[in-house]
Amino acid sequence: MLIESDIFSKPFLFNPSTKNLISYDDSFSxxxxxxxxxxxxxxxxxxxxxxxxTPDSQLMxxxxxxxxxxxxxx
Numbered sequence: 001m002l003i004e005s006d007i008f009s010k011p012f013l014f015n016p017s018t019k020n021l022i023s024y025d026d027s028f029s030x031x032x033x034x035x036x037x038x039x040x041x042x043x044x045x046x047x048x049x050x051x052x053x054t055p056d057s058q059l060m061x062x063x064x065x066x067x068x069x070x071x072x073x074x
Contacts, residue, residue, distance in 0.1 A: 024052075027062040034066035 010032075012023035025033070025047065033045045045063060053059040 025059065027058055030059055030062045031066055034063045038066060 010023055010029040011026055012021060014021050030045070030047070037043070037045050044067065047059075047063070050059060
């Protein structure tokens with residue numbers, strides 16, 4: 001069962017019969033982590049493993065767009 005929590009800003013899977021819990025990051029949760037880091041003056045975010053990212057690097061792009069925003073032309 002997929003559970004998306006507003007409290008944790010992170011999706012997770014839970015199997016009630018085995019009581020197994022799997023938590024992971026998606027694009028939204030990584031953007032939330034990066035935003036938290038920026039708002040609190042932290043140096044960055046931690047990601048345990050990015051090998052499950054998409055071929056076009058959607059997870060890394062989610063973090064990069066918050067931590068390294070491009071300046072708009074004036």
